[in-house]
Amino acid sequence: MKINTIKRHKSFNGETVFASHYSKTTQTEMKFSYFHPGCNEVETIIIWLSGLTCTEENFITKAGAQFHLKDSSSMIVCPDTSPRGLDLPEEHSSYDFGSGAGFYLNALTDGYKDHYRMYDYIVLELIPLLQETFLPKKFSISGHSMGGHGALVLGLKQKDFFHAISAFSPIVNPMNCPWGQKAFSGYLGEDKELWKDFDSCELIKSGNKHHKKILVDQGLSDEFYPDQLLTKNLEDVCQQYGQEVEINYREGHDHSYYFISSFIKNHIDFLV
Amino acid sequence: MKINTIKRHKSFNGETVFASHYSKTTQTEMKFSYFHPGCNEVETIIIWLSGLTCTEENFITKAGAQFHLKDSSSMIVCPDTSPRGLDLPEEHSSYDFGSGAGFYLNALTDGYKDHYRMYDYIVLELIPLLQETFLPKKFSISGHSMGGHGALVLGLKQKDFFHAISAFSPIVNPMNCPWGQKAFSGYLGEDKELWKDFDSCELIKSGNKHHKKILVDQGLSDEFYPDQLLTKNLEDVCQQYGQEVEINYREGHDHSYYFISSFIKNHIDFLV
Numbered sequence: 001m002k003i004n005t006i007k008r009h010k011s012f013n014g015e016t017v018f019a020s021h022y023s024k025t026t027q028t029e030m031k032f033s034y035f036h037p038g039c040n041e042v043e044t045i046i047i048w049l050s051g052l053t054c055t056e057e058n059f060i061t062k063a064g065a066q067f068h069l070k071d072s073s074s075m076i077v078c079p080d081t082s083p084r085g086l087d088l089p090e091e092h093s094s095y096d097f098g099s100g101a102g103f104y105l106n107a108l109t110d111g112y113k114d115h116y117r118m119y120d121y122i123v124l125e126l127i128p129l130l131q132e133t134f135l136p137k138k139f140s141i142s143g144h145s146m147g148g149h150g151a152l153v154l155g156l157k158q159k160d161f162f163h164a165i166s167a168f169s170p171i172v173n174p175m176n177c178p179w180g181q182k183a184f185s186g187y188l189g190e191d192k193e194l195w196k197d198f199d200s201c202e203l204i205k206s207g208n209k210h211h212k213k214i215l216v217d218q219g220l221s222d223e224f225y226p227d228q229l230l231t232k233n234l235e236d237v238c239q240q241y242g243q244e245v246e247i248n249y250r251e252g253h254d255h256s257y258y259f260i261s262s263f264i265k266n267h268i269d270f271l272v
Numbered sequence: 273m274k275i276n277t278i279k280r281h282k283s284f285n286g287e288t289v290f291a292s293h294y295s296k297t298t299q300t301e302m303k304f305s306y307f308h309p310g311c312n313e314v315e316t317i318i319i320w321l322s323g324l325t326c327t328e329e330n331f332i333t334k335a336g337a338q339f340h341l342k343d344s345s346s347m348i349v350c351p352d353t354s355p356r357g358l359d360l361p362e363e364h365s366s367y368d369f370g371s372g373a374g375f376y377l378n379a380l381t382d383g384y385k386d387h388y389r390m391y392d393y394i395v396l397e398l399i400p401l402l403q404e405t406f407l408p409k410k411f412s413i414s415g416h417s418m419g420g421h422g423a424l425v426l427g428l429k430q431k432d433f434f435h436a437i438s439a440f441s442p443i444v445n446p447m448n449c450p451w452g453q454k455a456f457s458g459y460l461g462e463d464k465e466l467w468k469d470f471d472s473c474e475l476i477k478s479g480n481k482h483h484k485k486i487l488v489d490q491g492l493s494d495e496f497y498p499d500q501l502l503t504k505n506l507e508d509v510c511q512q513y514g515q516e517v518e519i520n521y522r523e524g525h526d527h528s529y530y531f532i533s534s535f536i537k538n539h540i541d542f543l544v
Binding site: 262 | 281282283284288333334336338339491493522524525526528529530531533534537
C-alpha cells in the first residue's frame, strides 16, 4: 500500500500532512490528514471522524489539536467523510447524504454498496495502512456529530481493538433522528433490523460494551441537540446496560469547531 | 457608533464573535472578528492584521489563539483585509490588489481614495470603537504577511500608542518587492516618495522607532521569503537605526497558518 503525500506543513516540531491513497474498499482515491509530533516512536494514533460536509481538512485546521499533541508521542489522523469523484444517484444533491456524508457504515443499496463502505475502509484498510507506516502501540477513536456517531459505532463494534472512545456532539441514535433515517434508508434500505448494526444505542443494547468509560461532550446551545443528536438516549442506554460513560453537557456551547477546540485537550488527554 | 453582531460562538469561558459596523472612512460596512475571554476588565486588545486573500475569519478560525488567551484579560480583534461590496476598476481581478488586499494604507488614486483607507479605518475608527466598547488599558498589534507589513507600519507610525508590535512573515519592504510595488502603484500612484510613508524599512530610516523590541518570526521554507518578504532588509535597517528587533528564522516552517499556530503563543505572551 502506498501513501501519496499531497502537502506537508511543519507544525511545532512535527508536521501536519495531507495525503491520499487508493482504496480497494471504496474503489476511489481516499484523502486523509494527520499531525505527527516528530517523536521517534508512536504510542497512540487517534482516529478523528468528522461530521457532515467536512473533508479531511476541517479538524486539522480548526481544532487546535496540534498544540496539545506537540510534546506527546501521539498522532491524530483525520480521514475524509466519504468517497469522492463518483456520480451516484442523489450523491451530490444534499449536504446530509452522499458526498461528505458517508456515515461510517457499509452501504447495501445499489450503486452505493460498491463504494460507500466507510466502515470497512477505516477498519480494514486505513488502520492497517497506519499500523504498517507508523507502528503505533495502540489506536483510539473520536469524532464530531456524524463522526461522533462513527466513533461510537466503530469503537463499540471493534471494542477490543480501540484503547478509548470519545465523541463531540455525536448522533447517538441515528435510527431515531431525521439525519440518520435519511442516511440509513438511502444506504441500507428499508429493513430497520439492518440499521441496528450502525446505531450506537442499539449496539449497546445488543451487548457491545467498551471496557473503558466513553467520554462525550455536548453543547447545550447546539441547534441539533434536541432533534438530531438525542444525547439522553445514549445516557439512558449506557445506564441500563452498564456501559460506563461521562457525558458533559456544556452550557452555552454550540455545534461548531469553537466548541470542539474548547474541550479537545480533555479528549486528547483521555484518548492517548 | 454601533456594532452589529453577526455570529457568537462560546469558546472556552469566553466567546468568539463575528461583527460588523458601518465605516465612515471606507464608506462600507466593515467586518471584524474577536475573541473575548470572558474577563471583567480588558487589559490589552491585540489587533491582528491578516494577509492577502484573507477575511476576518482566517486567523480566528485557524491560529488556535483562543486557547492561549482563555485565562487572560486580553482580547484579539481581527479586521477584514479590505472594504467589500464595491466594484472599482481592477478591484476583483487579482488576489494581490483590491478586495482582500487593502495593504493597510490610505489610497490616493481615483476610485480607491474614497474607500481603500484601511490605515485610517483601523487607527481612527476601529480602535476608537473598541476603546469605547471594551475599555482596554492598552493596544498591541500583530499580523501576517501583508498584515505583518500592516502591523509594522501602524505600530511604527503610532509608536506611542501601541504597547508592542510583532509580525509573522511580514512584507517588510514593500517598495522593493513585486507585491508591494503592484499595490503601492495601484493605490498611491507612481510618486515613490509617497510610498515611503507605508514602508516599514523607510519609516525606521526616517526616524520612527518603537520603544520596545519588535518581535518577528519568519519561516525559512516560506516560498515568499526570498522575493517578497525581504526580512533581511528589516534586520539591516533596525541594526543601522537602533530599533531593537528579535527576528526568529524558523527552519522548515512555511507561510501557512500551521506556522502561525506554532508560534502564536510566544507572540501573545509578548503582546499582552
